[in-house]
Amino acid sequence: MPYGQKKKEKYNSIDIYALRAKEKTKFKHIFTQLKIKEMIRTVNLSKIFRADEIETTALENINFEVKKGEFVAIMGPSGCGKSTLLNIIGLLDNPNGGEYYFDGLEISKYSERQRTELRKGNIGFVFQNFNLIDELSVFENVELPLLALKVKSSERRTRVKEILEKMSIGHRQKHFPGQLSGGQQQRVAIARAVITNPGLILADEPTGNLDSANGEQVIQLLEKLNEEKTTIVMVTHSQDHADRAHRIVNLFDGHIINERIDRKVYTIGQPQLLSL
Numbered sequence: 001m002p003y004g005q006k007k008k009e010k011y012n013s014i015d016i017y018a019l020r021a022k023e024k025t026k027f028k029h030i031f032t033q034l035k036i037k038e039m040i041r042t043v044n045l046s047k048i049f050r051a052d053e054i055e056t057t058a059l060e061n062i063n064f065e066v067k068k069g070e071f072v073a074i075m076g077p078s079g080c081g082k083s084t085l086l087n088i089i090g091l092l093d094n095p096n097g098g099e100y101y102f103d104g105l106e107i108s109k110y111s112e113r114q115r116t117e118l119r120k121g122n123i124g125f126v127f128q129n130f131n132l133i134d135e136l137s138v139f140e141n142v143e144l145p146l147l148a149l150k151v152k153s154s155e156r157r158t159r160v161k162e163i164l165e166k167m168s169i170g171h172r173q174k175h176f177p178g179q180l181s182g183g184q185q186q187r188v189a190i191a192r193a194v195i196t197n198p199g200l201i202l203a204d205e206p207t208g209n210l211d212s213a214n215g216e217q218v219i220q221l222l223e224k225l226n227e228e229k230t231t232i233v234m235v236t237h238s239q240d241h242a243d244r245a246h247r248i249v250n251l252f253d254g255h256i257i258n259e260r261i262d263r264k265v266y267t268i269g270q271p272q273l274l275s276l
Protein backbone atom coordinates (compact mmCIF):
# COMPACT_ATOMS: atom_id res chain seq x y z
CA MET A 1 0.00 0.00 0.00
CA PRO A 2 1.44 3.42 -0.90
CA TYR A 3 2.61 5.37 2.11
CA GLY A 4 0.22 8.27 1.46
CA GLN A 5 -2.82 6.00 1.42
CA LYS A 6 -1.77 4.13 4.54
CA LYS A 7 -1.35 7.43 6.32
CA LYS A 8 -4.75 8.60 5.13
CA GLU A 9 -6.46 5.43 6.38
CA LYS A 10 -4.78 5.83 9.73
CA TYR A 11 -6.09 9.35 10.06
CA ASN A 12 -9.54 8.43 8.78
CA SER A 13 -9.92 6.01 11.66
CA ILE A 14 -9.18 8.71 14.23
CA ASP A 15 -12.20 10.02 16.08
CA ILE A 16 -11.29 13.68 16.10
CA TYR A 17 -13.72 14.39 18.89
CA ALA A 18 -12.16 11.82 21.18
CA LEU A 19 -8.76 13.49 20.95
CA ARG A 20 -7.44 15.46 23.87
CA ALA A 21 -6.36 19.07 23.36
CA LYS A 22 -2.67 18.14 23.10
CA GLU A 23 -3.39 15.48 20.50
CA LYS A 24 -5.59 17.92 18.63
CA THR A 25 -2.62 20.23 18.25
CA LYS A 26 -0.52 17.32 16.99
CA PHE A 27 -3.12 16.39 14.39
CA LYS A 28 -4.15 19.97 13.73
CA HIS A 29 -3.75 19.88 9.95
CA ILE A 30 -5.73 16.65 9.65
CA PHE A 31 -8.29 17.88 12.18
CA THR A 32 -8.86 20.95 10.04
CA GLN A 33 -9.24 18.83 6.91
CA LEU A 34 -11.77 16.49 8.52
CA LYS A 35 -13.60 19.35 10.14
CA ILE A 36 -14.05 21.09 6.84
CA LYS A 37 -15.99 18.14 5.44
CA GLU A 38 -18.50 17.94 8.27
CA MET A 39 -21.21 20.53 8.89
CA ILE A 40 -23.47 18.76 11.37
CA ARG A 41 -23.10 15.74 13.64
CA THR A 42 -25.34 14.69 16.49
CA VAL A 43 -24.54 11.88 18.90
CA ASN A 44 -27.45 10.29 20.78
CA LEU A 45 -29.23 13.62 20.78
CA SER A 46 -32.45 13.85 22.75
CA LYS A 47 -35.03 16.48 23.55
CA ILE A 48 -37.78 16.27 26.14
CA PHE A 49 -40.32 19.06 26.56
CA ARG A 50 -41.65 19.49 30.08
CA ALA A 51 -44.82 21.50 30.57
CA ASP A 52 -46.63 21.27 33.94
CA GLU A 53 -46.99 17.54 34.60
CA ILE A 54 -46.62 16.50 30.99
CA GLU A 55 -43.40 15.26 29.45
CA THR A 56 -43.05 14.89 25.70
CA THR A 57 -40.07 13.10 24.24
CA ALA A 58 -39.66 14.91 20.94
CA LEU A 59 -36.30 13.35 19.97
CA GLU A 60 -34.55 10.24 21.26
CA ASN A 61 -31.02 9.04 20.43
CA ILE A 62 -30.72 10.92 17.17
CA ASN A 63 -27.48 10.24 15.30
CA PHE A 64 -27.51 12.49 12.30
CA GLU A 65 -24.73 13.77 10.08
CA VAL A 66 -24.61 16.26 7.27
CA LYS A 67 -21.51 16.89 5.21
CA LYS A 68 -20.65 20.29 3.84
CA GLY A 69 -22.28 20.85 0.48
CA GLU A 70 -25.02 18.25 1.04
CA PHE A 71 -28.72 18.80 0.40
CA VAL A 72 -30.65 16.63 2.87
CA ALA A 73 -34.43 16.24 3.14
CA ILE A 74 -36.17 15.25 6.39
CA MET A 75 -39.57 13.61 6.16
CA GLY A 76 -42.02 12.15 8.66
CA PRO A 77 -45.55 12.54 10.01
CA SER A 78 -46.72 15.60 11.90
CA GLY A 79 -45.44 15.72 15.49
CA CYS A 80 -42.52 13.30 14.91
CA GLY A 81 -39.88 15.89 15.87
CA LYS A 82 -38.80 17.40 12.54
CA SER A 83 -39.04 21.05 13.63
CA THR A 84 -37.48 20.26 17.00
CA LEU A 85 -34.48 18.71 15.25
CA LEU A 86 -34.18 21.65 12.86
CA ASN A 87 -34.38 24.14 15.74
CA ILE A 88 -31.59 22.36 17.61
CA ILE A 89 -29.45 22.11 14.48
CA GLY A 90 -30.11 25.81 13.88
CA LEU A 91 -29.04 26.73 17.43
CA LEU A 92 -32.49 28.07 18.28
CA ASP A 93 -32.92 25.42 20.96
CA ASN A 94 -30.74 23.18 23.11
CA PRO A 95 -30.99 19.39 23.49
CA ASN A 96 -31.46 17.72 26.90
CA GLY A 97 -29.05 14.94 26.14
CA GLY A 98 -26.35 13.87 23.72
CA GLU A 99 -23.90 15.95 21.76
CA TYR A 100 -24.23 18.33 18.89
CA TYR A 101 -21.28 19.35 16.73
CA PHE A 102 -21.81 22.32 14.44
CA ASP A 103 -18.89 22.89 12.10
CA GLY A 104 -16.70 20.92 14.51
CA LEU A 105 -17.80 22.80 17.64
CA GLU A 106 -19.59 20.97 20.45
CA ILE A 107 -22.35 23.43 21.14
CA SER A 108 -24.90 21.65 23.34
CA LYS A 109 -23.35 23.34 26.39
CA TYR A 110 -23.36 26.79 24.80
CA SER A 111 -25.45 29.50 26.43
CA GLU A 112 -28.25 31.16 24.50
CA ARG A 113 -26.10 34.24 23.95
CA GLN A 114 -23.21 32.16 22.56
CA ARG A 115 -25.59 30.28 20.27
CA THR A 116 -27.02 33.56 18.97
CA GLU A 117 -23.52 34.84 18.19
CA LEU A 118 -22.63 31.64 16.36
CA ARG A 119 -25.91 31.66 14.42
CA LYS A 120 -25.42 35.17 13.07
CA GLY A 121 -24.15 35.02 9.52
CA ASN A 122 -23.63 31.24 9.66
CA ILE A 123 -27.17 29.86 9.49
CA GLY A 124 -30.15 31.04 7.44
CA PHE A 125 -33.72 29.96 8.17
CA VAL A 126 -36.70 29.58 5.87
CA PHE A 127 -40.10 28.78 7.40
CA GLN A 128 -43.44 27.53 6.12
CA ASN A 129 -45.16 30.79 7.11
CA PHE A 130 -42.36 32.97 5.70
CA ASN A 131 -42.02 34.82 9.07
CA LEU A 132 -41.45 38.22 7.48
CA ILE A 133 -42.02 41.35 9.56
CA ASP A 134 -45.25 42.90 8.27
CA GLU A 135 -44.33 46.46 9.31
CA LEU A 136 -41.07 46.43 7.34
CA SER A 137 -40.69 46.72 3.57
CA VAL A 138 -39.18 43.93 1.49
CA PHE A 139 -35.87 45.83 1.43
CA GLU A 140 -35.89 46.33 5.21
CA ASN A 141 -36.76 42.68 5.91
CA VAL A 142 -33.83 41.45 3.84
CA GLU A 143 -31.52 44.09 5.32
CA LEU A 144 -32.07 42.93 8.94
CA PRO A 145 -29.36 40.22 9.16
CA LEU A 146 -26.81 42.71 7.80
CA LEU A 147 -27.79 45.25 10.48
CA ALA A 148 -27.22 42.55 13.10
CA LEU A 149 -23.72 42.07 11.66
CA LYS A 150 -23.14 45.86 11.64
CA VAL A 151 -22.51 46.03 7.90
CA LYS A 152 -22.32 49.65 6.76
CA SER A 153 -25.20 51.32 4.96
CA SER A 154 -23.79 51.58 1.42
CA GLU A 155 -22.73 47.93 1.41
CA ARG A 156 -26.12 46.87 2.81
CA ARG A 157 -27.88 48.67 -0.03
CA THR A 158 -25.73 47.01 -2.71
CA ARG A 159 -26.04 43.54 -1.24
CA VAL A 160 -29.81 43.71 -0.65
CA LYS A 161 -30.44 44.93 -4.20
CA GLU A 162 -28.23 42.21 -5.63
CA ILE A 163 -29.92 39.39 -3.72
CA LEU A 164 -33.43 40.67 -4.50
CA GLU A 165 -32.56 40.65 -8.22
CA LYS A 166 -31.23 37.11 -7.88
CA MET A 167 -34.52 36.04 -6.28
CA SER A 168 -36.46 37.82 -9.09
CA ILE A 169 -38.13 40.15 -6.60
CA GLY A 170 -36.13 43.35 -7.17
CA HIS A 171 -39.17 45.23 -8.46
CA ARG A 172 -40.98 44.70 -5.15
CA GLN A 173 -38.41 46.11 -2.73
CA LYS A 174 -40.62 48.96 -1.48
CA HIS A 175 -43.66 46.73 -0.99
CA PHE A 176 -44.75 45.30 2.34
CA PRO A 177 -45.17 41.53 2.88
CA GLY A 178 -48.98 41.84 2.96
CA GLN A 179 -48.91 43.20 -0.59
CA LEU A 180 -47.14 40.14 -1.98
CA SER A 181 -48.25 36.64 -3.02
CA GLY A 182 -47.12 33.65 -0.96
CA GLY A 183 -44.53 32.72 -3.57
CA GLN A 184 -43.10 36.24 -3.58
CA GLN A 185 -43.02 36.33 0.24
CA GLN A 186 -41.09 33.07 0.35
CA ARG A 187 -38.57 34.42 -2.17
CA VAL A 188 -38.08 37.45 0.10
CA ALA A 189 -37.63 35.09 3.06
CA ILE A 190 -35.00 33.12 1.12
CA ALA A 191 -33.25 36.40 0.23
CA ARG A 192 -33.20 37.27 3.95
CA ALA A 193 -31.85 33.81 4.82
CA VAL A 194 -28.96 33.98 2.34
CA ILE A 195 -28.02 37.68 2.49
CA THR A 196 -25.10 36.95 4.86
CA ASN A 197 -23.84 34.03 2.71
CA PRO A 198 -24.41 31.46 5.46
CA GLY A 199 -22.83 28.02 5.09
CA LEU A 200 -26.08 26.35 6.17
CA ILE A 201 -29.70 26.90 5.18
CA LEU A 202 -32.42 25.26 7.26
CA ALA A 203 -35.83 25.17 5.63
CA ASP A 204 -38.88 23.96 7.59
CA GLU A 205 -41.58 22.99 5.09
CA PRO A 206 -40.62 25.91 2.81
CA THR A 207 -43.16 24.89 0.15
CA GLY A 208 -45.92 23.88 2.60
CA ASN A 209 -48.04 26.98 1.99
CA LEU A 210 -47.37 27.36 -1.73
CA ASP A 211 -49.09 26.13 -4.87
CA SER A 212 -47.11 23.73 -7.03
CA ALA A 213 -45.72 26.39 -9.42
CA ASN A 214 -44.43 28.59 -6.58
CA GLY A 215 -43.23 25.53 -4.66
CA GLU A 216 -41.22 24.49 -7.70
CA GLN A 217 -39.62 27.94 -7.87
CA VAL A 218 -38.57 27.71 -4.23
CA ILE A 219 -37.07 24.25 -4.75
CA GLN A 220 -35.17 25.50 -7.80
CA LEU A 221 -33.77 28.39 -5.76
CA LEU A 222 -32.65 25.99 -3.02
CA GLU A 223 -31.05 23.71 -5.64
CA LYS A 224 -29.19 26.69 -7.09
CA LEU A 225 -27.93 27.76 -3.67
CA ASN A 226 -26.79 24.20 -3.05
CA GLU A 227 -24.92 24.14 -6.37
CA GLU A 228 -23.18 27.28 -5.12
CA LYS A 229 -21.95 25.18 -2.13
CA THR A 230 -24.53 26.07 0.53
CA THR A 231 -25.43 23.10 2.73
CA ILE A 232 -29.19 22.63 2.97
CA VAL A 233 -31.40 20.70 5.38
CA MET A 234 -35.05 20.83 4.37
CA VAL A 235 -38.12 19.42 6.10
CA THR A 236 -40.88 18.56 3.66
CA HIS A 237 -44.07 16.53 3.29
CA SER A 238 -43.68 16.43 -0.48
CA GLN A 239 -42.05 13.27 -1.81
CA ASP A 240 -41.34 15.06 -5.11
CA HIS A 241 -39.48 17.84 -3.35
CA ALA A 242 -37.62 15.42 -1.06
CA ASP A 243 -36.50 13.49 -4.15
CA ARG A 244 -34.63 16.60 -5.30
CA ALA A 245 -32.28 16.33 -2.29
CA HIS A 246 -29.16 14.14 -2.25
CA ARG A 247 -30.46 12.15 0.68
CA ILE A 248 -33.72 11.61 2.59
CA VAL A 249 -33.89 10.97 6.33
CA ASN A 250 -37.17 9.63 7.73
CA LEU A 251 -38.21 10.46 11.26
CA PHE A 252 -40.93 8.68 13.21
CA ASP A 253 -41.90 9.31 16.81
CA GLY A 254 -38.63 11.06 17.66
CA HIS A 255 -36.40 8.43 16.02
CA ILE A 256 -34.64 8.21 12.68
CA ILE A 257 -36.17 5.11 11.12
CA ASN A 258 -34.31 4.99 7.84
CA GLU A 259 -32.29 6.96 5.40
CA ARG A 260 -32.79 6.88 1.68
CA ILE A 261 -29.51 7.23 -0.10
CA ASP A 262 -29.47 7.41 -3.88
CA ARG A 263 -33.11 6.33 -3.87
CA LYS A 264 -32.43 3.11 -1.95
CA VAL A 265 -33.81 2.50 1.53
CA TYR A 266 -31.50 1.20 4.25
CA THR A 267 -32.59 0.62 7.82
CA ILE A 268 -30.17 2.20 10.27
CA GLY A 269 -27.93 -0.44 11.77
CA GLN A 270 -29.00 -3.09 9.27
CA PRO A 271 -27.09 -3.13 6.03
CA GLN A 272 -29.64 -4.98 3.93
CA LEU A 273 -31.59 -3.24 1.20
CA LEU A 274 -35.29 -2.97 2.01
CA SER A 275 -36.78 -1.60 -1.17
CA LEU A 276 -36.03 0.48 -4.20
Ligand code: ADP
Binds near residue numbers: 050056076078082083
Ligand atom coordinates in the same frame (compact mmCIF):
# COMPACT_ATOMS: atom_id res chain seq x y z
P1 ADP B 1 -43.02 18.11 13.63
O1 ADP B 1 -42.25 19.32 13.20
O2 ADP B 1 -42.45 16.82 13.11
O3 ADP B 1 -44.47 18.22 13.31
P2 ADP B 1 -42.34 18.99 16.32
O4 ADP B 1 -40.86 18.90 16.35
O5 ADP B 1 -42.95 20.32 16.17
O6 ADP B 1 -42.90 17.97 15.22
O7 ADP B 1 -42.90 18.35 17.67
C1 ADP B 1 -42.47 17.10 18.19
C2 ADP B 1 -43.22 16.80 19.49
O8 ADP B 1 -42.78 17.73 20.49
C3 ADP B 1 -44.73 16.96 19.39
O9 ADP B 1 -45.32 16.00 20.20
C4 ADP B 1 -44.96 18.35 19.91
O10 ADP B 1 -46.25 18.46 20.47
C5 ADP B 1 -43.88 18.49 20.97
N1 ADP B 1 -43.42 19.87 21.14
C6 ADP B 1 -42.81 20.63 20.21
N2 ADP B 1 -42.49 21.85 20.69
C7 ADP B 1 -42.92 21.87 21.98
C8 ADP B 1 -42.88 22.83 23.05
N3 ADP B 1 -42.32 24.02 22.88
N4 ADP B 1 -43.43 22.48 24.24
C9 ADP B 1 -43.99 21.26 24.43
N5 ADP B 1 -44.04 20.31 23.49
C10 ADP B 1 -43.53 20.59 22.28
Ligand code: MG
Binds near residue numbers: 082084204
Ligand atom coordinates in the same frame (compact mmCIF):
# COMPACT_ATOMS: atom_id res chain seq x y z
MG1 MG C 1 -42.90 21.02 12.17
